[in-house]
Amino acid sequence: MYSLIAAKRTLALVHDLVAVIVCWLLAYWLRFNFDVPELFLSGASRTLVLVACIHAPAFWFLGLYRGIWRYASLMDLRRIILAVGFASMLVAAAVYMLAIPDVPRSVLVLHPLLLVLSMGGSRFAYRAWRDHMLYGRVVIGGEPVLVIGTGDAADRLLRELGHSVDWSVVGLVASDARQIGHELRGTKIVGCVDGLAQIAQQFAVRKAIVAMPEASANGRRQAMEAAVQAGLSVLTVPSLEDMLAGKVSVSQIRQVQLEDLLGREAVQLDDSGLRGWLGEHVVLVTGAGGSIGSELVRQIAAFRPRLIVLFELSEFALYLLEQEFLERYPDVPISCVIGDVKDVAILDRTFATYSPSVVFHAAAYKHVPLMEGENAWQAVRNNVIGSRCVAEAAQRHGVEKMVLISTDKAVNPTNVMGATKRLAERVLCGLQRDGKTRFVTVRFGNVLGSNGSVIPKFREQIARGGPITVTHPDIIRYFMLIPEAAQLVLQAGLMGQGGEIFVLEMGEPIRIADLARDMIRLSGFSEEEIRIVFTGLRPGEKLYEELLTDAEQTLPTPHPKLRVARAEDAPDTAWQNDLAGWLAEIGPEAPATVKARLQRFVPEYLPQQ
Numbered sequence: 001m002y003s004l005i006a007a008k009r010t011l012a013l014v015h016d017l018v019a020v021i022v023c024w025l026l027a028y029w030l031r032f033n034f035d036v037p038e039l040f041l042s043g044a045s046r047t048l049v050l051v052a053c054i055h056a057p058a059f060w061f062l063g064l065y066r067g068i069w070r071y072a073s074l075m076d077l078r079r080i081i082l083a084v085g086f087a088s089m090l091v092a093a094a095v096y097m098l099a100i101p102d103v104p105r106s107v108l109v110l111h112p113l114l115l116v117l118s119m120g121g122s123r124f125a126y127r128a129w130r131d132h133m134l135y136g137r138v139v140i141g142g143e144p145v146l147v148i149g150t151g152d153a154a155d156r157l158l159r160e161l162g163h164s165v166d167w168s169v170v171g172l173v174a175s176d177a178r179q180i181g182h183e184l185r186g187t188k189i190v191g192c193v194d195g196l197a198q199i200a201q202q203f204a205v206r207k208a209i210v211a212m213p214e215a216s217a218n219g220r221r222q223a224m225e226a227a228v229q230a231g232l233s234v235l236t237v238p239s240l241e242d243m244l245a246g247k248v249s250v251s252q253i254r255q256v257q258l259e260d261l262l263g264r265e266a267v268q269l270d271d272s273g274l275r276g277w278l279g280e281h282v283v284l285v286t287g288a289g290g291s292i293g294s295e296l297v298r299q300i301a302a303f304r305p306r307l308i309v310l311f312e313l314s315e316f317a318l319y320l321l322e323q324e325f326l327e328r329y330p331d332v333p334i335s336c337v338i339g340d341v342k343d344v345a346i347l348d349r350t351f352a353t354y355s356p357s358v359v360f361h362a363a364a365y366k367h368v369p370l371m372e373g374e375n376a377w378q379a380v381r382n383n384v385i386g387s388r389c390v391a392e393a394a395q396r397h398g399v400e401k402m403v404l405i406s407t408d409k410a411v412n413p414t415n416v417m418g419a420t421k422r423l424a425e426r427v428l429c430g431l432q433r434d435g436k437t438r439f440v441t442v443r444f445g446n447v448l449g450s451n452g453s454v455i456p457k458f459r460e461q462i463a464r465g466g467p468i469t470v471t472h473p474d475i476i477r478y479f480m481l482i483p484e485a486a487q488l489v490l491q492a493g494l495m496g497q498g499g500e501i502f503v504l505e506m507g508e509p510i511r512i513a514d515l516a517r518d519m520i521r522l523s524g525f526s527e528e529e530i531r532i533v534f535t536g537l538r539p540g541e542k543l544y545e546e547l548l549t550d551a552e553q554t555l556p557t558p559h560p561k562l563r564v565a566r567a568e569d570a571p572d573t574a575w576q577n578d579l580a581g582w583l584a585e586i587g588p589e590a591p592a593t594v595k596a597r598l599q600r601f602v603p604e605y606l607p608q609q
Helices: 002-031 038-061 074-097 105-130 152-161 193-203 217-229 240-244 258-262 271-278 291-301 315-328 344-354 368-372 376-396 416-431 454-463 482-495 512-522 573-583 591-601
Strands: 143-148 167-174 187-192 207-210 233-236 282-286 307-312 334-338 358-361 401-407 438-444 446-448 468-470 479-481 501-504 532-534 553-556 562-566
Touching: 002 038, 002 105, 038 074, 074 105, 143 152, 143 193, 152 167, 167 193, 187 193, 193 217, 207 217, 217 233, 217 512, 271 482, 282 291, 282 344, 291 307, 291 315, 291 358, 291 482, 307 315, 307 344, 315 334, 334 344, 344 376, 358 376, 358 482, 368 376, 368 416, 376 401, 376 416, 376 573, 376 591, 401 416, 401 482, 416 438, 416 573, 416 591, 438 482, 454 468, 454 512, 468 512, 479 482, 482 501, 482 562, 512 532, 573 591
Parallel strands: 143 167, 143 207, 167 187, 207 233, 282 307, 282 358, 307 334, 358 401, 401 438, 438 501, 446 479, 468 532
Antiparallel strands: 501 562, 553 562
16 A cells, blocks of 8 residues: 555656656747757756756655645645745756856746646646546436535535436526526536426426535525425435534435424534533433433533433333443443332432432423323322422432423423423422522423324334324424434523523424425325325324413523523422322322312313313
């Protein structure tokens, strides 16, 4: 390998020395209009050795042969100009210091100009030849494709796809009509996103690549939706953050996922504040194996805590997370604890052993229909008693702050799951008055792809050939991405001083039926091939979700995606004693009894009939 590299560098040096000699003689010919007098011709011949001997070491030591001709760039041209300029000054100094006659001053000026053109031109000609540009844009095979975008990412994508035999870019689609007719790397901008259907029909393409990672999330979403609605199979390039971090290259195109259509802007975190809060501290996460809990753990790992305690009831979920950390985060210390949040003894032992400073309580039963009937008492035990046990353990062991993960279903709840989460919020509000532990609640809606959500279910139904089942044509939900939700939970936890309920900015609600249609199109099917069947609302299910109770007022926070809601006054001692008496009863209670008791402690709870 090294001998091959040395041979290539030597060959390049020989090429440049030949160029030095030819350009030296050509400078004389140009100076004398191709009729060089004998006296000057002999002078040119005598100085050839001197000129070559000065240029060769200058070229070598100034790094002219570090570059690869195959990827000749402006940086290589810059090196050529610097090396030729430096060598030319040495030649001029040698000519005058040695008093060499018959070397016109115009030759000393013409020679470096010719040499830069010769050396730079040969390198770029070689690259053009390797890029198949010398003989025009001849397409040999390759599936025709449109590229949506005209920025830096599109430029890099065109350059890399130019080497591909699998793809043939037939046109560019811009977001600005003023760009139509212009070209980028020889590829014409043929239209705007608004006319994508007509453009696809005109060029007989079935695929489009969205290459605009630098655009806003809304801009990318509109481009992807336009391509999907045009019946195209849509691909996209990696995110700008991943490309800047060096994780991927622009050529690593992938299928558009439903998450891309959500159109959420990236979350800006207070990294220094989070590092000071979580870094070098012990952090405990309950429900660490769940979709939210596991993502919280991943996000926390970025701030280098002294230890992350993973508290999880499911052995398999905990095993998977442990294996992921051993592979992806080997330098982040973790401790895996299998335990139930209702088990006071295991909680006390865990808190006493590890002394966490921060607790994130993500363990919960959250499936609405499953918790509505025979499992209602289990929802109370896990979501209310479990939250209370964790909170009281945090107080006993001097935890600085505990963050409760709540839900939009806790607002004016119509189901048991929402009512139990609302009751857990009130329990922590009551405990806030006692002890030094600060309790913060974070409330948000659905997250795409979480365990038990509609997205995995829709994917399975599409894989089976349909139909997709949707409960109601008008049902809407708020959605956000799992990483975004976890990041905002961390930010809210940092900002909370105790007693607040933070509400995440969920954007516009999404109609579930539209979500199903998008998934069908993204999977390459039509609604004739994969049908949507409406099955009716399930027990406890609402047509829409709210993020705030009627009695609450929200206030802005320094973070644009977080608002804070001050709930009603903390429950008094009598209320807490009454609740404690109920929770201490040996269940299980009948679902109707559970719902009646919940209404007593959560007045806004109105169970569906």
